[in-house]
Amino acid sequence: MRVGSASVTARLDLDLPVPDLTAAVCDIESVSGNEKVLADAIGRALTPYPHLEVTRRGNTVIARTDLGRAERTVIAGHIDTVPVAGNLPVRRAGPMLWGRGTVDMKGGVAVALRLAAHVVAPSRDVTYVWYDNEEVESAKNGLGRLARTEPELLAGDFAILMEPTAAVVEGGCNGTLRADVIVPGRAAHSARWWMGTNAIHAAGEVLDRLRRYQPADVDVDGLVYREGLSAVGIAGGIAGNVIPDRCVISVNYRFAPSRTEAEAQAHVRGVFDGFEVVLTDSAPGARPGLNHPAAAAFVLAVGGAPRAKQGWTDVARFSALGMPALNFGPGDPQLAHHDDEQVDVREIETCEQRMRDWLTAGG
Amino acid sequence: MRVGSASVTARLDLDLPVPDLTAAVCDIESVSGNEKVLADAIGRALTPYPHLEVTRRGNTVIARTDLGRAERTVIAGHIDTVPVAGNLPVRRAGPMLWGRGTVDMKGGVAVALRLAAHVVAPSRDVTYVWYDNEEVESAKNGLGRLARTEPELLAGDFAILMEPTAAVVEGGCNGTLRADVIVPGRAAHSARWWMGTNAIHAAGEVLDRLRRYQPADVDVDGLVYREGLSAVGIAGGIAGNVIPDRCVISVNYRFAPSRTEAEAQAHVRGVFDGFEVVLTDSAPGARPGLNHPAAAAFVLAVGGAPRAKQGWTDVARFSALGMPALNFGPGDPQLAHHDDEQVDVREIETCEQRMRDWLTAGG
Numbered sequence: 001m002r003v004g005s006a007s008v009t010a011r012l013d014l015d016l017p018v019p020d021l022t023a024a025v026c027d028i029e030s031v032s033g034n035e036k037v038l039a040d041a042i043g044r045a046l047t048p049y050p051h052l053e054v055t056r057r058g059n060t061v062i063a064r065t066d067l068g069r070a071e072r073t074v075i076a077g078h079i080d081t082v083p084v085a086g087n088l089p090v091r092r093a094g095p096m097l098w099g100r101g102t103v104d105m106k107g108g109v110a111v112a113l114r115l116a117a118h119v120v121a122p123s124r125d126v127t128y129v130w131y132d133n134e135e136v137e138s139a140k141n142g143l144g145r146l147a148r149t150e151p152e153l154l155a156g157d158f159a160i161l162m163e164p165t166a167a168v169v170e171g172g173c174n175g176t177l178r179a180d181v182i183v184p185g186r187a188a189h190s191a192r193w194w195m196g197t198n199a200i201h202a203a204g205e206v207l208d209r210l211r212r213y214q215p216a217d218v219d220v221d222g223l224v225y226r227e228g229l230s231a232v233g234i235a236g237g238i239a240g241n242v243i244p245d246r247c248v249i250s251v252n253y254r255f256a257p258s259r260t261e262a263e264a265q266a267h268v269r270g271v272f273d274g275f276e277v278v279l280t281d282s283a284p285g286a287r288p289g290l291n292h293p294a295a296a297a298f299v300l301a302v303g304g305a306p307r308a309k310q311g312w313t314d315v316a317r318f319s320a321l322g323m324p325a326l327n328f329g330p331g332d333p334q335l336a337h338h339d340d341e342q343v344d345v346r347e348i349e350t351c352e353q354r355m356r357d358w359l360t361a362g363g
Numbered sequence: 364m365r366v367g368s369a370s371v372t373a374r375l376d377l378d379l380p381v382p383d384l385t386a387a388v389c390d391i392e393s394v395s396g397n398e399k400v401l402a403d404a405i406g407r408a409l410t411p412y413p414h415l416e417v418t419r420r421g422n423t424v425i426a427r428t429d430l431g432r433a434e435r436t437v438i439a440g441h442i443d444t445v446p447v448a449g450n451l452p453v454r455r456a457g458p459m460l461w462g463r464g465t466v467d468m469k470g471g472v473a474v475a476l477r478l479a480a481h482v483v484a485p486s487r488d489v490t491y492v493w494y495d496n497e498e499v500e501s502a503k504n505g506l507g508r509l510a511r512t513e514p515e516l517l518a519g520d521f522a523i524l525m526e527p528t529a530a531v532v533e534g535g536c537n538g539t540l541r542a543d544v545i546v547p548g549r550a551a552h553s554a555r556w557w558m559g560t561n562a563i564h565a566a567g568e569v570l571d572r573l574r575r576y577q578p579a580d581v582d583v584d585g586l587v588y589r590e591g592l593s594a595v596g597i598a599g600g601i602a603g604n605v606i607p608d609r610c611v612i613s614v615n616y617r618f619a620p621s622r623t624e625a626e627a628q629a630h631v632r633g634v635f636d637g638f639e640v641v642l643t644d645s646a647p648g649a650r651p652g653l654n655h656p657a658a659a660a661f662v663l664a665v666g667g668a669p670r671a672k673q674g675w676t677d678v679a680r681f682s683a684l685g686m687p688a689l690n691f692g693p694g695d696p697q698l699a700h701h702d703d704e705q706v707d708v709r710e711i712e713t714c715e716q717r718m719r720d721w722l723t724a725g726g
Binding site: 174191198200201228233235237240244252312 | 537539541552553554555556557561563564566567570571573574589591593594595596597598599600601602603604605606607610612613615617644673674675
């Protein structure tokens with residue numbers, strides 16, 4: 001299906017079984033920045049259901065129940081994908097659904113659509129959020145935009161982000177910090193190298209510290225977060241006959257959600273004590289919050305042993321709003337963004353069934 | 364003086380004292396690629412002298428005596444400069460002549476012009492060469508072009524390259540070799556860094572070897588050449604959230620003229636044993652050849668203690684043609700290419716006087 005012009009419309013039938021609905025959502029191409037047609041289709045599909053209040057903000061669609069329940073849960077997922085790689089329309093082969101978005105994360109989008117339409121009287125009120133621009137720079141992120149401008153639309157006691165976790169609860173997420181470690185030198189002609197100070201040679205000390213670094217495994221609320229400190233870039237050198245006067249090592253620190261950003265920054269400065277450290281980027285992690293009653297009830301309902309989420313995800317945006325949040329969705333995260341992205345549709349069915357059971361169980 | 368259009372002509376008066384002639388040569392701007400006006404002026408100035416046979420090749424001018432002497436000396440210098448930096452026309456302040464080219468190397472150009480014009484019956488035949496494009500990539504070098512296409516024009520027993528040496532004989536030159544040391548890794552998301560192998564961290568071993576490296580001081584024909592092995596560039600990293608799968612360290616080895624290029628290459632491969640080493644550039648050094656009778660006579664005539672030339676110069680092109688060659692010329696080489704390039708004109712006068720004495724002494 002080729003889309004993209006403003007006049008294109010697409011229809012989603014929420015009565016389809018969830019594998020077929022996933023395929024239909026995937027086939028509405030929605031690479032980041034091009035989510036309009038899919039957002040239109042979602043809004044149009046939800047409007048007929050009288051138990052939902054549907055709101056649109058840009059290419060983000062919000063649907064709320066308002067039954068006066070004691071608790072409110074937010075169920076969120078992004079509707080954009082990374083660029084298509086010849087893997088649309090989707091193909092079905094036995095239980096496998098193959099193509100862009102099948103893992104990251106249109107299975108989760110389809111599950112949330114089915115729950116919104118068909119769980120008419122959930123045991124806790126639900127705010128469903130389908131948002132745009134998750135796969136690109138953070139400033140464009142639809143969930144982040146709502147959190148900044150209308151946080152009341154995201155208010156709740158607990159949030160579920162339907163990123164692919166292979167249908168296992170993954171609690172919270174690590175924080176992430178990027179910094180440049182600057183190593184100075186003094187330029188000279190390389191034929192008279194002893195007149196200068198080689199910044200690249202001096203950077204060896206920075207790499208030595210990185211190699212010696214022992215990352216911590218940190219227990220937070222019963223889940224173990226694996227930290228890491230990695231060089232992600234290095235650059236130095238002016239010309240083939242010049243002793244370099246500067247070498248910059250870019251590092252990425254993934255830190256447990258028990259640390260604040262300030263603590264993480266102090267830690268990195270400590271590791272590279274004696275060198276100039278310039279912070280370039282930082283985002284806090286999210287505690288798993290599984291000891292919160294709503295989260296604990298969810299874990300109990302969906303079963304399995306929760307794991308720590310290592311990568312940063314949008315759960316941190318809920319955490320920053322003071323809500324416990326976890327990741328739970330169909331699909332093997334290792335296949336996200338791959339050209340052979342594919343999902344076992346039985347996993348999507350399982351997710352739908354477990355979340356439906358939880359939403360319809362006595363609150 | 365503004366030059367550059369094809370119709371511009373300039374005149375050089377070879378009867379001027381050498382400081383004034385140097386100033387006149389400097390004021391004919393001749394940044395690499397723009398040497399035509401100066402080459403024209405040199406050719407025109409030399410043509411009236413019946414003891415000289417003047418030849419032009421591109422913007423290189425050659426003038427030869429042909430007196431049937433037992434020996435032939437080549438006296439060579441480049442006529443181009445690095446770009447002007449607001450330092451033309453030249454200024455005179457006491458004994459200092461200030462401006463682009465005063466050091467590198469229009470003092471030497473002026474000395475050679477004066478010798479060519481006024482030493483009518485030298486004790487050894489002389490081939491003077493004023494060549495273009497020394498300050499840019501080697502493929503354009505006028506002396507290199509002659510050596511490849513008409514080496515007979517450069518034939519001789521001994522060569523003097525009039526690069527700035529502060530009027531001290533600098534013998535031969537080190538060779539130079541560049542290579543890339545490739546460090547492989549395996550990409551992974553930096554949130555799951557343990558799934559990958561960090562090429563930048565692994566490059567620490569390369570930097571450790573560079574820091575541990577003990578460069579040799581090598582005695583060649585009585586002069587000591589200081590070797591060096593330096594990183595001149597480093598690059599690695601794909602994105603801020605990816606464990607890099609490759610890091611490349613560019614190294615420059617400056618090696619004594621007693622080593623061949625093949626030996627130098629084997630040495631570098633040995634230092635980085637276990638890593639892929641890709642040769643990117645190599646040029647042999649030049650032995651000082653001061654034990655050659657013509658060179659020894661020159662050193663005796665000009666006086667002072669000869670030094671080893673550390674940087675690679677065009678003397679290596681003569682060495683490759685089987686001729687001993689040395690560097691000798693006015694100007695402090697540390698000031699070459701600087702915005703405040705300046706020379707003490709007494710040093711230019713000294714060079715002219717000593718070379719004239721040598722050329723007129725009993726052969």
